[in-house]
Every structure is written in structure tokens, then in C-alpha cells.
Amino acid sequence: MALVETSEAAGPASAQSGYWSGVARRLVRDPVTMICLGIIVALILSAVFAPWLGLADPYKGSMIARLKPLGTEGHLLGTDEQGRDMLARLIYGGRLTLFIGLMPVVLAFFVGSVLGIVAGYAGGITNTVIMRTVDVFFAFPSVLLAIAISGALGAGIVNSLVSLTIVFIPPITRVAEAVTSGVRALDYIDAARASGANALTVIRVHVIGNVLSPIFVYATSLTSVCMILAAGLSFLGIGVRPPEPEWGLMLNTLRSAIYVNPWLSALPGLMIFVTSLCLNLLSDGVRSAMNVRD
Amino acid sequence: MSATETTTLPDSPEDKGGPGQALLIVKDLRKYFPVRGGIFGRAQAMVQAVDGVSFSVEKGEALGIVGESGCGKSTTARLLIGLTEKDEGEIIFDGQGLGDALSLRDLRRGVQMVFQDSYASLNPRLTIEESIAFGARVQGLDDPVGRAHSLMSRVGLDPARFASRYPHEVSGGQRQRINIARALAMSPRLVILDEAVSALDKSVEAQVLNLLADLREEFGLTYIFISHDLNVVRYISDRILVMYLGEVVEVGPVDAIWSRQAHPYTRSLFSAMPSMDPDNRTKTPPLSGDPPNPIDPPKGCRFHTRCRFADSVCKTKAPRLMELPQTPGHLAACHLHDPASGHPKAGQEGLA
Amino acid sequence: MTDKLVDIRNLTVRFKGGRTVHAINDLSLSLDQGETLSLLGESGSGKSVTLKTLLGLLPPKRSEIEGDILVNGTDIRTLSGKALQRYRGGEVSMVFQDPGLALDPVYTVGNQIAEAVMRHKGLRKEEAMDIAFDMLQRVRIPSPERRLKNYPHELSGGMRQRVMIALALACRPRLLLADEPTTALDATVQIQILLLLRDLQREFGMGVIFVTHDIGVAVEVSERIAVMYAGRIVEEGTTHEIINDPRHPYTRGLLAANLHDVAKGERLNAIPGAPPALEAPPTGCSFAPRCPMAGPECTAGVPDFVHLGPRRRVACLRVEPVPAE
Numbered sequence: 001m002a003l004v005e006t007s008e009a010a011g012p013a014s015a016q017s018g019y020w021s022g023v024a025r026r027l028v029r030d031p032v033t034m035i036c037l038g039i040i041v042a043l044i045l046s047a048v049f050a051p052w053l054g055l056a057d058p059y060k061g062s063m064i065a066r067l068k069p070l071g072t073e074g075h076l077l078g079t080d081e082q083g084r085d086m087l088a089r090l091i092y093g094g095r096l097t098l099f100i101g102l103m104p105v106v107l108a109f110f111v112g113s114v115l116g117i118v119a120g121y122a123g124g125i126t127n128t129v130i131m132r133t134v135d136v137f138f139a140f141p142s143v144l145l146a147i148a149i150s151g152a153l154g155a156g157i158v159n160s161l162v163s164l165t166i167v168f169i170p171p172i173t174r175v176a177e178a179v180t181s182g183v184r185a186l187d188y189i190d191a192a193r194a195s196g197a198n199a200l201t202v203i204r205v206h207v208i209g210n211v212l213s214p215i216f217v218y219a220t221s222l223t224s225v226c227m228i229l230a231a232g233l234s235f236l237g238i239g240v241r242p243p244e245p246e247w248g249l250m251l252n253t254l255r256s257a258i259y260v261n262p263w264l265s266a267l268p269g270l271m272i273f274v275t276s277l278c279l280n281l282l283s284d285g286v287r288s289a290m291n292v293r294d
Numbered sequence: 295m296s297a298t299e300t301t302t303l304p305d306s307p308e309d310k311g312g313p314g315q316a317l318l319i320v321k322d323l324r325k326y327f328p329v330r331g332g333i334f335g336r337a338q339a340m341v342q343a344v345d346g347v348s349f350s351v352e353k354g355e356a357l358g359i360v361g362e363s364g365c366g367k368s369t370t371a372r373l374l375i376g377l378t379e380k381d382e383g384e385i386i387f388d389g390q391g392l393g394d395a396l397s398l399r400d401l402r403r404g405v406q407m408v409f410q411d412s413y414a415s416l417n418p419r420l421t422i423e424e425s426i427a428f429g430a431r432v433q434g435l436d437d438p439v440g441r442a443h444s445l446m447s448r449v450g451l452d453p454a455r456f457a458s459r460y461p462h463e464v465s466g467g468q469r470q471r472i473n474i475a476r477a478l479a480m481s482p483r484l485v486i487l488d489e490a491v492s493a494l495d496k497s498v499e500a501q502v503l504n505l506l507a508d509l510r511e512e513f514g515l516t517y518i519f520i521s522h523d524l525n526v527v528r529y530i531s532d533r534i535l536v537m538y539l540g541e542v543v544e545v546g547p548v549d550a551i552w553s554r555q556a557h558p559y560t561r562s563l564f565s566a567m568p569s570m571d572p573d574n575r576t577k578t579p580p581l582s583g584d585p586p587n588p589i590d591p592p593k594g595c596r597f598h599t600r601c602r603f604a605d606s607v608c609k610t611k612a613p614r615l616m617e618l619p620q621t622p623g624h625l626a627a628c629h630l631h632d633p634a635s636g637h638p639k640a641g642q643e644g645l646a
Numbered sequence: 647m648t649d650k651l652v653d654i655r656n657l658t659v660r661f662k663g664g665r666t667v668h669a670i671n672d673l674s675l676s677l678d679q680g681e682t683l684s685l686l687g688e689s690g691s692g693k694s695v696t697l698k699t700l701l702g703l704l705p706p707k708r709s710e711i712e713g714d715i716l717v718n719g720t721d722i723r724t725l726s727g728k729a730l731q732r733y734r735g736g737e738v739s740m741v742f743q744d745p746g747l748a749l750d751p752v753y754t755v756g757n758q759i760a761e762a763v764m765r766h767k768g769l770r771k772e773e774a775m776d777i778a779f780d781m782l783q784r785v786r787i788p789s790p791e792r793r794l795k796n797y798p799h800e801l802s803g804g805m806r807q808r809v810m811i812a813l814a815l816a817c818r819p820r821l822l823l824a825d826e827p828t829t830a831l832d833a834t835v836q837i838q839i840l841l842l843l844r845d846l847q848r849e850f851g852m853g854v855i856f857v858t859h860d861i862g863v864a865v866e867v868s869e870r871i872a873v874m875y876a877g878r879i880v881e882e883g884t885t886h887e888i889i890n891d892p893r894h895p896y897t898r899g900l901l902a903a904n905l906h907d908v909a910k911g912e913r914l915n916a917i918p919g920a921p922p923a924l925e926a927p928p929t930g931c932s933f934a935p936r937c938p939m940a941g942p943e944c945t946a947g948v949p950d951f952v953h954l955g956p957r958r959r960v961a962c963l964r965v966e967p968v969p970a971e
Contacts, residue, residue, distance in 0.1 A: 362832035497899055525908075
């Protein structure tokens with residue numbers, strides 16, 4: 001209260017720098033977020049540029065060099081149960097895992113935002129239809145839903161993408177609807193409507209800019225869950241099919257080696273853990289950096 | 295754009311009915327809001343927000359609307375500009391009925407609104423220039439940015455300094471000036487000011503009132519000025535309309551009402567103003583309790599539950615808005631002023 | 647020791663954060679027992695911050711407080727823990743602008759008042775409930791026995807503010823702080839609450855500091871008015887003196903802006919400009935940039951108070967001091 005009152009008086013002071021530069025400044029000052037961002041960027045870069053890193057062939061196995069421990073010459077991180085180089089498989093595995101882990105959230109972000117913004121802006125019967133449909137999906141736990149849809153569609157990369165996207169549309173729609181109805185109630189929307197603008201123009205100019213960043217922040221918090229779900233589907237054998245390198249799948253196939261070489265079989269799990277942790281911390285950092293009174 | 299060159303804003307919708315035609319006529323306007331509840335979200339009750347409101351606004355006039363929360367003054371404003379859809383009634387703008395000869399989009403060329411909350415009524419992500427130019431752009435008026443700049447200078451904000459700033463970078467008074475410029479950018483003939491100065495500090499409020507008075511004179515604007523502050527309404531308006539629980543209880547020229555309030559509610563509203571004389575402070579409150587809930591307003595005269603003069607006829611028969619015999623143009627809806635009403639004190643003067 | 651109920655000396659409050667806000671600058675203020683004082687000012691003048699400081703409600707990490715704040719002879723800045731809790735609600739209590747936010751929605755009105763009484767007076771539940779009933783009667787709530795069992799959302803705005811007052815007064819504080827308690831209310835309800843507060847003040851004999859931006863409200867409730875601007879008191883006197891003989895140009899501007907007796911169509915004598923940003927401590931008269939009478943000497947240094955009589959002071963260089971008798 002007190003601070004609001006005083007800052008009002010300070011209002012006419014010199015123009016402040018833009019909102020996004022403020023967000024960037026706060027992000028840079030946050031060491032945990034920066035480290036997490038660094039790790040994620042490194043993972044993505046290494047996955048994208050994997051063929052040019054001079055790694056061993058991730059598909060080529062060797063019957064004699066199976067389950068070599070960490071630090072073996074020529075195989076820095078050892079080899080898996082078919083004698084394939086673990087380092088190469090982990091880095092190539094990042095391609096699929098990150099893709100299936102992040103893409104559904106991106107797709108769900110677009111679909112969910114559109115549904116939520118339409119529901120929130122239109123209100124009434126449109127809102128009821130969209131939101132009650134969304135509620136049906138909420139009746140199932142997300143893990144169960146993902147398994148059920150994937151199971152019905154069958155294994156495969158595209159099917160995993162579809163099932164995970166379906167899982168993440170409802171929560172994003174719900175958040176988008178809540179944020180949009182909040183903005184919808186503000187006077188500037190009324191002022192824009194009163195100026196004769198049609199709904200599409202009002203949404204384009206006045207709604208989207210104000211709702212997208214909270215929806216985005218929420219969506220980033222889902223990426224870690226999505227990563228784990230994607231890996232989980234592959235682990236269960238209803239996601240990516242062998243011999244594609246994928247962390248969840250690798251965790252499954254190396255499961256039997258856990259008594260022979262526990263460190264080796266823990267590696268894919270460690271990758272999943274580190275990535276999802278970093279995504280989580282990163283989204284927390286972004287959220288607090290964006291969460292200012294503007 | 296100087297005061298001597300133009301008497302209306304550029305590209306203002308042209309006058310159709312001539313000076314004798316009222317700019318706005320409202321007939322029997324009605325809006326009920328359903329109160330939803332229960333598991334199926336069905337309407338449980340109706341809020342009678344606006345119930346049979348009729349009035350007119352002459353060209354160049356400023357009409358003040360006063361009343362307490364829940365009296366329907368803000369809903370009336372929203373109905374007039376089509377932000378809320380009316381249930382019943384007619385809105386006639388310069389001789390053209392809304393829905394017949396006049397589309398909602400055309401109505402919004404002629405009528406604009408300034409809201410109370412100067413911050414909430416500006417998009418935080420748009421610069422001041424973009425906010426002001428938006429409406430003109432939507433309506434396809436030429437040179438929206440040039441318009442925005444000239445209006446900014448007109449309301450006292452230097453475009454060179456303010457055009458690219460964001461709403462949170464300016465003060466409350468400046469934001470309300472931006473809102474006024476934004477409304478004027480559409481070149482309206484009628485501006486509805488819904489508590490437009492209520493959130494401002496007193497010293498800033500006076501500046502904005504001066505600005506509103508100047509703009510009205512310069513551009514020949516018509517105002518509907520909604521406020522709870524009687525002093526402000528008196529300063530800006532030619533006529534006052536008093537609302538209570540969705541109905542008009544009194545309307546008349548500002549001086550007539552100031553010197554003699556015909557409706558007991560209006561009189562209470564005036565005596566509820568804090569006295570400015572420390573030697574003569576208010577002794578007893580004019581009314582007790584809060585205004586009743588508009589969900590289930592009292593039968594008969596809606597004010598009878600709080601009225602000192604209430605009689606049995608007030609509980610059963612709703613009074614009609616009638617012109618007072620002594621003062622033309624001064625109307626009140628009270629049985630006391632209707633000799634035929636059957637109220638025992640009807641027609642007696644000096645009901646202090 | 648002092649016989650004043652409140653004695654604030656040289657209070658300075660700064661808020662730290664992205665930028666420093668000098669909310670209160672060298673404020674001194676006193677209140678006698680059983681007196682009602684209005685702090686009159688606009689947003690950013692520091693009136694609410696003064697109240698919060700008196701109750702020790704400012705966030706300790708972000709605010710720097712200097713000066714002495716004596717309430718009933720105790721420096722409240724030395725209080726902490728139990729003593730601070732006894733002081734808040736026992737000795738001093740507060741009525742807020744929005745009773746809807748200040749009342750707990752999950753407890754009945756009766757339970758909330760009784761709980762405060764039990765905590766401060768150590769009474770049993772039945773006795774506390776009797777006091778709650780008595781308080782509701784004193785704030786003139788119709789059918790109080792029924793209202794005791796109501797939840798805050800079941801009451802109208804005016805009724806809630808009455809409950810808030812009952813809650814604040816239940817422990818018989820010696821000082822009541824009121825932060826714009828009628829601003830959110832309708833005109834016909836506002837006047838009821840103002841008159842109620844005036845009556846209760848007389849009945850309970852407590853001191854009241856009433857923060858408001860509305861001169862009319864200050865006139866209705868208080869004997870004395872202190873006008874604040876940019877974190878300082880610029881003028882203080884009896885209500886009579888402030889209304890009939892304002893000396894500071896800011897006070898005069900405020901009175902003119904009240905439109906009380908302005909003829910229609912007449913040009914308003916508006917104060918130009920806006921209140922200053924509080925990012926730096928004042929080096930001169932804060933009002934000088936908006937003042938029609940300002941000269942270079944006004945910005946050269948912060949003007950001292952000119953005392954025109956006992957407890958009548960104005961911080962303006964243009965005011966002639968009264969020769970000592």
C-alpha cells in the first residue's frame with residue numbers, strides 16, 4: 001500500500017527503460033538461472049550439431065566391446081549392452097528426447113493459447129463449450145492420459161508427439177482462459193471496443209500482448225514434466241522404438257545391466273534428471289524475472 | 295488546430311437533425327443482469343440495474359448523472375455506447391435510432407467514453423501515441439498519428455516528450471489526459487465521462503476539469519458527466535439527473551436542483567455532503583443504513599424504505615416522473631409532488 | 647516523560663528498493679489525549695506511511711526509519727515480539743479503507759471481535775462474546791444478536807465498516823488510527839460512519855488520527871488538521887484556522903480545488919503541475935515548483951516552521967511570523 005502510494009507520486013519521473021530489458025537484466029543477475037540456461041543451451045547445441053562433433057557412430061555396435069565401464073579408452077562414457085558408444089548415444093539421444101520433450105509444449109502452447117483466448121474473450125456459451133471439454137481431460141492424471149493415448153495410437157515418434165500435445169493442451173487452455181478473462185474485464189478493452197474495433201482487432205492489438213507472457217511462463221514450467229513423460233513413454237516401450245537413441249529408451253535397455261555396471265545404466269537417467277531440473281529452475285527464474293508490477 | 299478555426303473536431307460526424315434536435319434521446323432503457331447460481335448456473339434472480347430510464351441530452355449540453363453505487367449510472371453509460379446490450383428501450387442519436395438507421399459502429403463514431411481508472415483504461419503494452427491513434431485507425435480516419443500528436447498537445451502533453459512513453463511512466467493526471475485525447479481522437483460529438491476525475495487528487499482534478507471545460511467550448515462537445523461528487527457535477531453540468539436503484543428520481547437544471555431538491559432522496563444526497571463549515575457540522579445523518587440491493591428492489595416507490603415521508607401509497611404505487619408546476623424542466627418522481635397521488639402531504643410545500 | 651498521547655519527533659522514512667523513495671522527511675507531530683487530528687494530503691504525501699509507522703507495520707527490510715515515535719511515553723520502535731503485539735490492537739488499533747479486505751472472511755463477525763478481546767484481555771469466550779455484542783450495539787448495528795453470527799460477506803459495505811470499527815475499539819485502545827475509512831463508501835453511508843466515529847471518540851475518550859484526502863471529511867470529524875505535502879507537514883492548526891484562514895499556498899489551493907463555492911463556468915484556480923517525485927530528499931520547499939508565490943529563496947533551503955500561535959504552524963517563507971508577546 002505504502003509503496004504503491006509513493007511510487008504513484010514518483011510516476012512522472014524520467015522514462016524508464018523497456019520491460020524486456022528489465023527482464024533480461026534481472027535474469028543476468030540470477031546465477032542459478034544463468035547456469036541452468038547454460039546447461040540447456042549446451043545440450044541443445046550439442047544435440048543439433050552432433051554429426052559434426054566427431055563422435056562415434058551411435059548405431060554401430062560391437063559384440064566384443066559390450067558394457068565397457070566409464071573411462072574406457074575410445075569410449076569415454078563406456079558402451080551399452082550392444083557395444084555402442086554411450087557418449088555418442090547420449091548426445092544423439094538428446095536430439096529425440098529434447099524434441100519430444102519440448103515440441104508438445106510448443107504445439108500445446110499455440111493450440112491452448114488460441115482456445116483459451118477465444119474462450120476467455122468470447123465468454124458465454126463459447127466459453128462453456130471449450131472449458132467443459134477441457135475439464136473432461138482434467139479428470140485423468142496426465143501420466144495415465146499420455147499412456148492411454150499413446151497406447152491407443154501405438155508406438156512411434158509422431159504418436160508420442162500427438163499424445164503429449166493432447167495432454168498439455170488442457171492446462172495451457174485453462175491458464176490462457178483465466179488470464180484472458182482477467183484482461184477482458186479491464187477498461188482498455190472496453191475502450192477499444194467502444195472505438196468501433198471488431199473482436200479480432202481487439203484481440204490482436206490489446207489482448208495477445210498482455211496475455212502471452214504469463215501463458216508462456218506457465219508453458220515453460222510444463223517442459224520439465226513433458227521431458228519426463230516423453231522419456232517415460234519410451235521407457236515403457238510406447239514411445240520411440242529401438243534402435244533410435246533416446247534417453248528413456250536407453251534407460252530401459254540398460255536396466256538389465258544395473259548389477260553389472262550401475263554407473264553406466266544410470267547415465268541416461270542422470271541426463272533426464274539434469275535436463276528436467278534445469279528446465280524447472282529456468283522457468284522459475286524466468287517467472288520471477290517477469291513478475292514485476294508493470 | 296486552433297480554437298478560432300474549428301468549432302467541431304475534424305471529421306466529426308455531421309449534424310443531421312439541426313440544432314433543435316436533441317443529440318441523444320433515451321426512452322425506457324432497461325437492463326437486468328441475471329444472478330447465476332446453483333449447479334447448472336441458471337439465473338436465480340435479476341439485478342434490475344437500469345429499469346425504465348428515459349432522458350434526453352441537447353446539443354452542446356452537459357448532463358450530470360449522480361447517484362450511489364448500484365443506482366445504475368455506470369450501466370446506463372455502458373448501454374449508451376453499446377458495451378452492454380440493452381434488454382429494452384430506444385437510443386436515438388441525432389434523430390437516428392440505434393439498430394434502425396444507425397449501426398453500433400456509427401454510434402461509436404459519435405459517442406466516446408472516458409473511464410474512471412486511468413491506468414486500467416490504457417493498454418500497458420502500447421505507447422501513448424499508439425493508444426490514442428488506435429481508434430482513429432480502426433475507424434479509417436486519415437493520419438491517425440498526426441491526430442494523436444495534435445490532440446496530445448491540446449490536452450497539455452508535449453508529443454515530443456510523451457508520444458513514445460508507456461502508461462506506467464506517467465502520472466495519474468497525465469494518464470487521464472491521455473484517455474481524454476484518446477476519446478477525442480474519434481472526433482465524437484458526445485463524450486461520456488464515467489467518474490473520469492474521481493480517482494485523481496484534488497489539485498490535479500481541478501486541472502482536468504478546466505481542460506474538459508475548455509475542450510467542450512472549443513469543439514462544441516456534449517457531455518454526459520457521471521460522478522458521485524455533487525460539487526464536481528455542479529461545476530461541469532447544465533442539468534443534473536439523479537438515479538436511485540435503476541430509476542430516474544429527479545432531473546432538472548443545476549441551479550433549480552441546487553436551490554430546491556424536489557425528491558427526498560436528492561435532498562438526502564445533498565445533506566450527506568460533508569459540511570465545509572467547522573462551526574456548523576452535520577448533526578444527524580440524513581439517511582440510515584445502506585442503499586437496498588438492486589436484486590430485489592422495494593415495491594412501489596423504490597425509495598420508500600428509507601424515506602421520511604413514506605406513506606402507504608408509496609409502498610404500492612410507483613410514482614411517475616412529473617414536471618414540477620413552478621419550475622419548467624425540473625422533474626421529480628415523488629408522490630409528494632403529485633396532488634392526485636393520494637399521499638396525505640401531496641402538494642404541500644416546505645417539506646424540510 | 648510526556649503527557650502527549652502521540653509524540654513524533656523528526657521522523658524520516660525511506661523505502662529502499664530499485665530506487666529509494668523518501669516517503670517522510672523530518673516530520674514532527676503531536677496529539678493530546680482524547681484529541682482528533684486529521685492528516686490531510688494527496689496520494690504520495692506520506693499520510694498513510696505515517697500511520698503505518700505508528701503501528702510498526704512497515705516492512706523492516708525495505709524501510710529505514712529515523713526519529714522518535716512516542717506513544718503514551720513509550721518509544722514504539724523499541725517494542726518487539728509480545729510487547730509489540732500487546733501494543734497493536736491493545737493500545738492502538740486501526741480502521742482500514744477497505745473493510746472487505748481487513749476482515750477475515752472465514753470467521754463470523756462475533757468470533758473475530760471475541761477473539762481479539764480474548765487475546766488482549768485474557769477473557770473467557772462467553773465474556774468476550776458479551777463484549778462483542780456490546781460493541782455491535784455501540785456501532786449502531788441493527789439486530790446485533792443476529793449480526794454476531796454473520797460472515798463479513800453477508801454484510802453491506804457500510805455495515806462491514808461498522809464491524810471493523812467495533813473490532814478496532816473492542817479492546818478500548820487509547821489511540822485509533824483511521825486510514826481513509828469512508829473513501830470506499832457511498833455519500834449517504836459515509837456521513838453515517840463519520841458521525842459514528844465522532845460520537846464514539848467522545849464516548850470512549852480516545853485519541854484519533856484520521857487520514858484523508860477530503861477536506862470535507864476532515865472538517866466533519868476532527869478538531870485539528872495537519873496538511874501534508876511530499877512527506878512533510880506544511881501547515882497545522884485547528885480545523886477552524888485551516889478552513890477559515892489557510893496560510894500555506896498549498897492549503898489554499900486544496901481548498902479552492904474542493905469546488906465548494908465555485909460558481910458554474912468560472913475558471914478553477916487549479917494548482918499547476920504534479921507532486922514531486924520522492925527520489926531525493928528535499929533541498930528546498932517541495933511545493934515551490936507549483937507555487938505562484940515562489941522565489942529563488944524558496945528552493946534554497948527547506949523552510950522552517952513559522953509559529954503563528956500555540957500549535958499553529960506553517961512551513962512557508964511567505965508567511966509573516968507573529969511577534970512574540
